[in-house]
Amino acid sequence: MKVGFCGLGVMGSPMARHLASKSHEVVVYNRNTEKAKQWVDKNGGKFALTPREVGEQCDVVMVCVGNDDDVRSVVFGAPSAKSLSASSKSVENGLLAGLKPGTVLVDHTTASATLARELSAACSAKNVGFIDAPVSGGQAGAENGALTVMCGCDDQKVFDRVRPVFDAYAKACQRMGDAGAGQLTKMVNQICIAGVVSGLAEALNFAMRAGLDADQVVEVISKGAAQSWQMENRSKTMVRDQFDFGFAVEWMRKDLGICFDEAKNNGADLTMT
Structure with a gap:
């Protein structure tokens, strides 16, 4: 499966590495492009210059960043809390702009349930599936592929389709309810x-x-x-x-x-x- 991963921090980098080790075709994005290049040199796959490029190439895209503002910046091309406005170019380069109907967006960030519902609605409007999927287990769990994933998803079929992908870095994974339920858990x-x-x-x-x-x-x-x-x-x-x-x-x-x-x-x- 072609899997995208946006965010190569202490959690995202090893999670993406596990995906690559399971023979998925991985495309990564990081705000620091040099870090993405280094990840590809070490683990294989490809890197993208924008989140949109990741969405255009993949069946499933994971996001694992810092907070609500960071997620919005990646998904919508929205401004971060430090900037005043988003240019039309940044909006065009957002992940959602590149996702095709039938693909799935997975947010592994620990964020608000309100944001999860917002993302689910935005994805639904484009016929894109959405799963809020925060993880527990810390850096060690990510490195060892032993995370616990708590999921919220409005469509059981969407969850079932992506569920096997989580096995690359999770020891446990469960759908807790509709969008937002993963974050609440x-x-x-x-x-x-x-x-x-x-x-x-x-x-x-x-x-x-x-x-x-x-x-x-x-x-x-x-x-x-x-x-x-x-x-x-x-x-x-x-x-x-x-x-x-x-x-x-x-x-x-x-x-x-x-x-x-x-x-x-x-x-x-x-x-x-």
Whole structure:
């Protein structure tokens, strides 16, 4: 299958690499063209100079960028938050302008459910399928091809058609409902992670201030009900005051901001978050 990938960051680059390793014909785009060239030199495939060129060549196109504004910039050629307006040329070069009827746009960005519904409607108007498909598992999950993909899609047949493609980099993938449901599920995921990480950090600080050996404490309590992925993968580095790796705090703050915005709409109490 001809698959496009827009966004070659810490998540997108390894995800696209897994697609290429599964014999898909991959076309990549990155705002930094040199980075796209380097990716192709290492992994094969082709690079495009604009998102539109990716859409014109592919059956399915994945987008994995930073936030709502970045997604709009790629898909619609819309201005970023730093610019005042989009030129007609940038709109013409947007991904949606190049997608053909029957193709599918997949957004792997963690973004708002509102944007997902907006993208779904815009794609539907062109007879293009759409799936919002945020992922969980972090950089390690992307590198190891072991991500969890949470999907929202208005058409089960569209999801079923693209589902096998996700297997290149996912250990689990499920359609959660219509457009936006994938992003809403990712919000639940981030709320859970934020709570567990905060609790773990406070607990380890308590242990150390109490004069306990934090490593021994973790070894014992990880055998009981307190055990979690965060404890298994983050406790040892927390104890050693090592935090400069993995998922950046600024991205978690961005994700939780999306959660708070959605909570205003549905009335959910996020006091602990």
